[in-house]
Amino acid sequence: MTDHRFHQAPPSASPRTRKRFALTGRSHSVDPRVEAARGDLADVRLADRVFAPHYAAAVQRSATRRAPILAAHGGAPISEILPGETFDVLELSHGYAWGVAGVDGTVGFVEMNALGMPIQPAHVVCATGTDFPVGARLTSEQAAGLDANVVRPLDALPKDFVAVAESLIGIPAVDGGRSSAGVDAGGFVSLVLSLAGTKAVRFVDIQAKELGHVVSDNAPVLRGDLIFTENDVAIATDDAHALHVGDAGVARVALADLGTIMTRRRMP
Incomplete structure (x- = not known):
């Protein structure tokens, strides 16, 4: 990712074990709604099929509130991210994070202040009647005080x-x-x-x-x-x-x- 606030030191790896990418043939066309590739930057996970001047490794964050996902700064919402859902951040710029939503795969911009450190969700809100929207993902501690008819374990x-x-x-x-x-x-x-x-x-x-x-x-x-x-x-x-x-x-x-x-x- 391009912002030092979410900088992670590169993993130590020998040339023998470090994963390398080789783009063979022509760069594939991408759908920018669901594949994180722009003219200037692409997700490194696409490096074996998409050419870009720069690549970024994703840093995972979790949404702390419901927030729209925008196709561009100031643009109309194309989706939204819900509390507890993951968002793979590839770039930080002008108060927004650009990256990939974990649940529906949408690529776009989310306000940085809607993202926090990753959590380990264990439940999902499946009915109205709480402060969380249906679809929000909760930790076991967050779900403990809610009616069992409102939340379900993610593994059931x-x-x-x-x-x-x-x-x-x-x-x-x-x-x-x-x-x-x-x-x-x-x-x-x-x-x-x-x-x-x-x-x-x-x-x-x-x-x-x-x-x-x-x-x-x-x-x-x-x-x-x-x-x-x-x-x-x-x-x-x-x-x-x-x-x-x-x-x-x-x-x-x-x-x-x-x-x-x-x-x-x-x-x-």
């Missing part, structure tokens, strides 16, 4: 992500949101899957290519199918309804009201 998350999604009906619609304070379509899917133990990127176009597997057009719609329309996504609850983020927030709607289905994907 529910597998029925549709039931998780149904519990979030009524959450408002917020661009770039992925918490109980508000969600957009991709953020809703990413949040729901994370609460069921599956890491998922939050951008709809990437979800439509990478999550689960494609379902053929003539196959029946099953509970849990991800329904992708143009620049949008919903979660099927049965063969005729889905959970969708509309103007009024997360609601159950008829599949027929979603518009033309571009593709369906089914989680394992």
